[in-house]
Amino acid sequence: MHHAWPELSDLFLAAVLGVTPASAVQRPTTESAGHGPAVGGYGGIGARVGPVGSMVGVFTVSRGGVVLGERLTLGGAFVSVAPRHAFGTPMRGTTGRIYTTSMLYLGLELGWVAFRRGRVEIGPQSLLGVGLACVVRLRGRGDDCVERLPLYVAEPSGFVRVDLTPARAKSSGRRAMIRVEFDAGYRFVRHRPWPSGNDVRLAAPYLGANLDFGWFPATAARRRG
Numbered sequence: 001m002h003h004a005w006p007e008l009s010d011l012f013l014a015a016v017l018g019v020t021p022a023s024a025v026q027r028p029t030t031e032s033a034g035h036g037p038a039v040g041g042y043g044g045i046g047a048r049v050g051p052v053g054s055m056v057g058v059f060t061v062s063r064g065g066v067v068l069g070e071r072l073t074l075g076g077a078f079v080s081v082a083p084r085h086a087f088g089t090p091m092r093g094t095t096g097r098i099y100t101t102s103m104l105y106l107g108l109e110l111g112w113v114a115f116r117r118g119r120v121e122i123g124p125q126s127l128l129g130v131g132l133a134c135v136v137r138l139r140g141r142g143d144d145c146v147e148r149l150p151l152y153v154a155e156p157s158g159f160v161r162v163d164l165t166p167a168r169a170k171s172s173g174r175r176a177m178i179r180v181e182f183d184a185g186y187r188f189v190r191h192r193p194w195p196s197g198n199d200v201r202l203a204a205p206y207l208g209a210n211l212d213f214g215w216f217p218a219t220a221a222r223r224r225g
Helices: 002-016 218-224
Strands: 040-052 055-068 072-082 086-088 098-112 115-117 120-139 144-163 172-189 206-216
Touching: 055 098, 055 120, 055 206, 072 120, 098 172, 120 172, 120 206
Parallel strands: none
Antiparallel strands: 040 055, 040 206, 055 072, 055 086, 072 098, 098 120, 115 120, 120 144, 144 172, 172 206
């Protein structure tokens, strides 16, 4: 019974005197005031399209990382293209055999949100990593990697992210996140010469799209509603 008096007094103040009760005043929490750690996380999959060797390849992407302070993302990514996930004109040897190129690499991914308006974010991103490239001879029942090279990769890019999360999806001070990201960049590749002397170009521009799942920091969740 004693616990009901504060609620009744608040109702009286609101109804009769037009005063906002103290219990209804929203007080800033430690996290929203910026004193707590603003850390979130994400993971996702994606695809890219871009030249590889003499063909155009469809790359698959797996990635994940953390969101620091609402704007900085730090994580890792694994990117690969299979020899049969490319289209165009393949390489052809002197004996008439058909060759194509495959690649895989992984590295650190760093991004920064430079502009935010509503559910849209725009900014730069980069990936630094290592991997392997193969010249592959296509066969009916299996493919042979006839030349293999280690490589170093640097990928500067720009992204546009769109938040697809329903506004009601909130949990434990953090908000669940579903976002789609469109990016465009250039893949710089450094490697030693191919043993056969072939000029198989691996550096090229690309276009990509990613779908990420995760959670935002608590401060971002409150600001984005």
